[in-house]
Amino acid sequence: MNLKEKCPIITFNDLGDDRGKLVVIEGNQSIPFDIKRVFYIYDSNNDVIRGQHANKNSEFVLINVAGRSKVRITDGDEEMVVELDKPMMGVYIPRMIWKDMYDFSSDSVLLVLASTHYDGREYIRDYDEYLKILKSENEND
Numbered sequence: 349m350n351l352k353e354k355c356p357i358i359t360f361n362d363l364g365d366d367r368g369k370l371v372v373i374e375g376n377q378s379i380p381f382d383i384k385r386v387f388y389i390y391d392s393n394n395d396v397i398r399g400q401h402a403n404k405n406s407e408f409v410l411i412n413v414a415g416r417s418k419v420r421i422t423d424g425d426e427e428m429v430v431e432l433d434k435p436m437m438g439v440y441i442p443r444m445i446w447k448d449m450y451d452f453s454s455d456s457v458l459l460v461l462a463s464t465h466y467d468g469r470e471y472i473r474d475y476d477e478y479l480k481i482l483k484s485e486n487e488n489d
């Protein structure tokens with residue numbers, strides 16, 4: 349599976365009408381997992397790079413509900429940049445994908461839906477270690 353297939357863009361239905369827009373997100377429906385945690389990132393300057401980690405267990409969907417940001421993702425092989433700039437679009441990020449979020453607009457509110465409760469021990473924050481773990485997982489396949 350290539351990286352685009354592993355990390356698809358999700359387009360949510362717009363249930364809006366002449367009163368305004370409405371987007372509904374339900375776990376195990378438009379999001380391919382049960383949502384256990386929600387956090388959002390805002391007030392990040394555009395010179396900041398966040399993320400810079402991979403997760404051994406967690407899956408995520410990232411949505412810029414306001415403003416814009418970019419996420420650079422890699423599976424250690426391919427790399428792609430997704431521009432998050434619409435409240436009705438998200439990107440799915442499965443486990444063991446390295447991600448960097450950057451280029452935040454001053455009004456950016458980046459909403460993150462996660463499949464797990466927070467556990468700092470499942471974060472891999474060293475890129476070489478990430479590649480090593482990937483390699484050992486591939487050998488055990």
Ligand code: TYD
Nearest residue numbers: 385387389397398399400401465466467468
């Ligand atoms: P961090 O993972 O560095 O944020 P980002 O991925 O956006 O760069 O998290 C910043 C701090 O917040 C760090 O001390 C861990 C803590 N944190 C939690 O306690 N729970 C959470 O769900 C998250 C995402 C972070």
